[in-house]
Amino acid sequence: MHKMHNTSMGRVFDVFNHISLLLLGLSTFIPFVYVIAASFATEAEIAARPFFLVPETITLAAYEYIFSTNTFIRSIGVSVLVTVLGTVVSLLLTMTMAYPLSRHHLLGRNLILNLVVFTMVFNGGMIPTYMVVRSLGLLDSLWALILPVAINPFYLIIVKSFFQNLPTELEEAARIDGCSDMGVFWRIVIPLSKPVIATFTLFYAVFYWNDFFNALLYISDNAKWPVQLLLQQLMMVANVDFGEMDVMLQDPPEESLKMAVVVVATIPILIFYPFLQKHFAKGILLGSVKG
Amino acid sequence: MAQMSMKSKKVKNEAVVSTTQLTKMQQLLRDKWLYFLLIPGALYFILFKYLPMWGVLIAFQDYSPFRGFWESEWVGAEHFLNFFQNPDFFRLLRNTLILALYDLVFFFPAPIIVALLLNELRRQYFKRTIQTLVYVPHFMSWVIIASITYIFLTTSGGAINAAVEFFTGEKINFLSNPDYFRPMIIAQVIWKETGWGTVIFLAALASVSAEQYEAAIMDGAGRFRRMWHVTLPALRSTIVILLILRLGNFLDQGFQQIFLMTNSLNRSVADVFDTYVYFVGITQGMFSYSTAVGLFKAIVGIILIYGADYLAKKMGQTGLF
Numbered sequence: 001m002h003k004m005h006n007t008s009m010g011r012v013f014d015v016f017n018h019i020s021l022l023l024l025g026l027s028t029f030i031p032f033v034y035v036i037a038a039s040f041a042t043e044a045e046i047a048a049r050p051f052f053l054v055p056e057t058i059t060l061a062a063y064e065y066i067f068s069t070n071t072f073i074r075s076i077g078v079s080v081l082v083t084v085l086g087t088v089v090s091l092l093l094t095m096t097m098a099y100p101l102s103r104h105h106l107l108g109r110n111l112i113l114n115l116v117v118f119t120m121v122f123n124g125g126m127i128p129t130y131m132v133v134r135s136l137g138l139l140d141s142l143w144a145l146i147l148p149v150a151i152n153p154f155y156l157i158i159v160k161s162f163f164q165n166l167p168t169e170l171e172e173a174a175r176i177d178g179c180s181d182m183g184v185f186w187r188i189v190i191p192l193s194k195p196v197i198a199t200f201t202l203f204y205a206v207f208y209w210n211d212f213f214n215a216l217l218y219i220s221d222n223a224k225w226p227v228q229l230l231l232q233q234l235m236m237v238a239n240v241d242f243g244e245m246d247v248m249l250q251d252p253p254e255e256s257l258k259m260a261v262v263v264v265a266t267i268p269i270l271i272f273y274p275f276l277q278k279h280f281a282k283g284i285l286l287g288s289v290k291g
Numbered sequence: 292m293a294q295m296s297m298k299s300k301k302v303k304n305e306a307v308v309s310t311t312q313l314t315k316m317q318q319l320l321r322d323k324w325l326y327f328l329l330i331p332g333a334l335y336f337i338l339f340k341y342l343p344m345w346g347v348l349i350a351f352q353d354y355s356p357f358r359g360f361w362e363s364e365w366v367g368a369e370h371f372l373n374f375f376q377n378p379d380f381f382r383l384l385r386n387t388l389i390l391a392l393y394d395l396v397f398f399f400p401a402p403i404i405v406a407l408l409l410n411e412l413r414r415q416y417f418k419r420t421i422q423t424l425v426y427v428p429h430f431m432s433w434v435i436i437a438s439i440t441y442i443f444l445t446t447s448g449g450a451i452n453a454a455v456e457f458f459t460g461e462k463i464n465f466l467s468n469p470d471y472f473r474p475m476i477i478a479q480v481i482w483k484e485t486g487w488g489t490v491i492f493l494a495a496l497a498s499v500s501a502e503q504y505e506a507a508i509m510d511g512a513g514r515f516r517r518m519w520h521v522t523l524p525a526l527r528s529t530i531v532i533l534l535i536l537r538l539g540n541f542l543d544q545g546f547q548q549i550f551l552m553t554n555s556l557n558r559s560v561a562d563v564f565d566t567y568v569y570f571v572g573i574t575q576g577m578f579s580y581s582t583a584v585g586l587f588k589a590i591v592g593i594i595l596i597y598g599a600d601y602l603a604k605k606m607g608q609t610g611l612f
Contacts (some may be wrong), residue, residue, distance in 0.1 A: 012516045018417070025424035028486060031439050032427070034450065037393050038442075050453030067591065080587065097332025100325035107318050112333070121596050124343025125585035126565070127572045131349075138404050148339045151332060181324035212433030213547055217573065228434045233389050235438045236551065255448075262438050269430050277423065281490050 009279075017230070032266070038116065039259035046255045062256035066264070071222070071230065076264065079209060079226040086146040086199055086208040087150035094159055094200065097194070099185050101156075102163035112291050114161075120153050126217070133218055145211065145226070155200055161188060162196045199279040206276065209268055227265045236259060302511065343535065364578075370583035379567065387563045390544050393477050395537065401481050402488025403530065409489060409513075410522060412494050425486025435481055437551035440475070441466065467556035476552060480545070495529045506530035539599035542592055564588040 033053050038046050039062055041055035066072040100106055101113060123129070129148060138144040166189065169222060174188050190197075212228035219225060225233075269276070313321065313432045350370055352499065374380055406423070412418040443451045444465040452462045465471045505515045546565040553561040562570075564573065564584060572581030 007513060013411075017411055019465075021405075021408055021412070021421045024486075025421045028428050028482065029424045033444065035439060035442060037529055047448055050448055051450035076296055082404065093332050093335055096328040098330045099337075100322075100329045103325060104323070105318070106322055106325055112329070116336065116340075119340040120342070122589055122593050124345075124347050124581065125577050125589055126568050128346030128349065129586060130573065131578070132339065136338070148337070150339075151335050156332075181322065182328070185324075185328065186567035206430060210430075211368060212432065212434045213550075228432055231438060232434045232551065235434075235441050235555075239541060258438070259442070262435060262442075266431060266435055270427075273427065273430065277426055278432075 032270075035259050035262050035266075039256055039263045043253050043255055046259075060255075062254045062260035064255055066219075066260050067254060072227075072261070074223060075225050075230040076228040078224055079228070079265075082142055082145045082226055083205055083208040085142075086150075087204045089146055090150050090204040090208075091197065091201060092151070094156050095190065095197070096185075097151065097191060098156055098159035099163055102160045114136060116153050116156060128216060138225060139218055140221045142219075142224060143209070145214050147217075149207075149211070149214060152204075156202060159193075159196060159200065162193065166192055199282055202272065202276055202279050206269065227261070231258075231261050231265050234261060347582055347586050347589075349579050350586045352579055354579040354582075356578070366579075370580045371587065373580065374584055374587065378563075382559070383562055383564050383567055386560055387542055387544060390473060390476060390549075390563065391541050392481065393473055394544075397477050398480050398484070399534070399537065401485040403492060403526065405485055406489040406496065406526070407518060407522060409493065411518070422486070422489075425489070427486075428483040428485035431483070431549055433547040436479060437537060437548070438554070440479060444475075466552075467554055469557045469560045472552070472557045472560045476544075479552070480546060487567065491533070492526055495526055499525045500608035532603065535599045535603045535606075538602070539596040540592065541595055542588055547597070 007265060030053075037053055037055050039060045040060070041052070042057050042061070045052075045056055058170050090170050101109055101116075103109070126134075131215065133139065133144050138147065142277055170188050170192070171184050174184050179187065211226060212232050215229040216223075216232070220231070222230075222233075319326070346360075349360065349363070351365060353366050354360070354363045386488075388514075408423065409418055412421075441449075443449050446452050446462045446464055446466075453467070456462050463471065465475055476560055503521050504517060507521050512520060540566065544563045544565070545567075546563075549561060550566050550569065551562055553566060565588070568581045568585045571577050571584070
C-alpha cells in the first residue's frame with residue numbers, strides 16, 4: 001500500500017479522512033475536558049461562558065463543598081465498597097462455577113450449561129426479581145447491589161471455555177502427586193488463569209462502579225446510595241438534600257458542584273482506562289471464540 | 292455454546308472411557324469436590340434467575356403483597372387482555388419499533404464506516420491515538436453520559452444550546468421537547484458506542500492479508516475500489532452476524548439510557564416496554580399487571596432470538612447457541 005502512487009483523489013481522501021477522524025476523536029474527548037474545567041471554575045464563569053477548556057479563575061470551591069458533606073463522602077464509600085466486594089464475590093462465584101462445568105466427565109454438566117444459557121434468553125424480569133430480593137430481606141441492603149447480579153452468564157461461559165483449553169499436563173502431574181479436584185483447582189488452575197482473572201476483575205469492577213439501576217430499585221435509604229445514583233438524583237431529579245454538612249456554606253456552588261460530582265464519578269474509570277482498553281478488547285475477542 | 296460442548300464431548304478422551312465403567316453413584320462420589328465448587332454458583336442461578344421465572348406466575352394473579360403469592364386470587368389472562376386493549380400498548384410498541392429502526396439505520400452503519408476510515412490510516416500512532424480517544428465513552432456509565440448530555444443541552448447555559456442560539460437566534464429545548472427525543476437517544480448511542488463498535492470490525496480486518504491489497508493494486512484498483520472490493524467483503528460475515536444478533540434483541544432498547552432521558556414532558560415518545568414496567572410496577576405498585584407486560588415482552592424476545600438463530604444457521608453461520 002505504501003508504494004502506490006497517490007492520485008490527487010486519494011490525497012483529497014487522505015486529508016478528509018484524517019480531519020474527520022480527528023474531529024470524531026476530539027468530539028468524544030472534549031466534553032470530558034469541559035466538565036473537568038468547569039468543575040474548577042467559578043459559578044459566574046460557568047454562567048457567563050457556555051464553553052471553555054481552561055477556566056479563567058481556578059477555584060476548588062466545588063470540591064471543598066462536596067467533600068464537606070456526609071452525603072457525598074458516604075456515597076463514594078458505598079461505591080468503593082460495592083465495587084471491591086462485588087468484584088471479589090463475582091470472581092469467586094464465576095471461577096468456582098466455571099471450573100466444574102469445564103470438566104467433560106461431570107454428570108449433569110450439559111443440563112446445567114443449558115440451564116445457564118437459557119437465562120441469557122429468558123428471565124423473570126424486573127418485578128419478579130424485585131419480589132425475590134424483597135422476600136430475601138435484601139431491600140436497603142448493599143448486598144442487593146451485588147447478589148442479584150453476581151454472575152454474568154456470558155463471562156461464566158467464556159471462563160469455562162478458557163479452563164477447557166488449559167494444558168492438561170500440569171493437572172495430570174498434580175493428580176499423580178495426589179491432588180484432589182479441589183487442590184488442582186486452587187493450586188494449578190487458578191494460578192494458570194491470572195490473565196483471565198485480570199480481565200474479568202476489570203469487567204466486573206467497571207460494571208459495579210457504573211451501576212445505578214439496582215440501587216434505584218433496591219435502595220431507598222439515601223444514606224446507602226452509591227455515587228452514580230446520587231449523581232442521577234442530583235442531575236435529573238434535582239432535589240437531593242445535600243444538607244447535614246460539617247461546614248455550612250451560604251451559597252452552594254450549584255453548577256460546578258454537579259461538574260465536580262461527574263468528575264469524581266468518572267475518575268476511577270479514567271485512571272484504569274489504559275488497562276481497560278487492553279483487557280476489554282481481549283475480552284471481546286475471547287467472547288467470539290465459542291466453546 | 293452448549294451444543295458446541297456436546298460436540299466436544301464426542302471427542303472421547305480416556306477420562307470419559309473410564310467413566311463409562313463406573314456407576315452413576317461412583318461418578319458422583321468421585322466428583323464430590325467438583326459438585327461442592329458448583330454449589331454457590333448454582334444457588335445464585337436458582338435464587339436470582341429461576342425463582343423469578345416461577346414468579347412470573349403473578350402475571351396471572353391479582354397479586355397483593357399483603358396476601359402473598361399463595362393467597363392471591365388467580366385471574367387468568369385478564370392483565371394481558373387489559374394491556375392489549377390499553378392505548379399504552381400501541382404507544383409502547385410504536386416507540387420501541389421506531390427507536391429500534393432508527394438504531395438500525397443510523398447507529399448500525401456508524402462503526403463500520405469508522406472502521407473503514409481507520410483502516411485507511413497509514414500512520415500507526417495517529418490510528419492508535421484516535422482509537423484511544425473514541426473508546427473512552429464506552430466505559431462511562433449511562434448516568435455520566437446522561438449528565439454530560441444535560442450539561443451540554445440545557446437551555447440555561449449549555450454549550451450546544453448557546454451555539455444553536457448563536458446561529459438561529461433561539462434556543463431549543465432538546466431535553467423536554469418530544470420531537471428531539473429520538474434523535475437525542477440515537478445521537479447518544481452513536482457518541483458512546485461507535486468507537487468501541489469498531490473493535491470487532493478492525494479485528495476482522497486484521498485477517499486481510501497485504502497480498503490481497505497488492506493484487507488489487509496490480510489490477511489497477513484505486514483507493515475506493517480497494518475499499519469496496521477487498522476491505523468491505525472481509526467484513527461481510529461479521530456484519531451479517533451482528534445484524535442477526537441485533538434482530539434477536541430488537542425490542543431491547545437500552546433501558547438505563549431511556550430511563551435517564553425520560554421526563555414528564557417527553558414520556559409520550561420515550562416510554563418503551565422496560566421503562567413502562569418500571570414506572571407501572573415499581574413506582575405505582577401494580578405488580579401483576581407490570582409482570583404481565585414484562586412477560587409479554589420476554590416471550591416476543593425469545594421468539595425473535597430463536598428466529599435469529601434459525602436465520603443465522605440457514606445462512607451458513609454457526610448460530611447463536
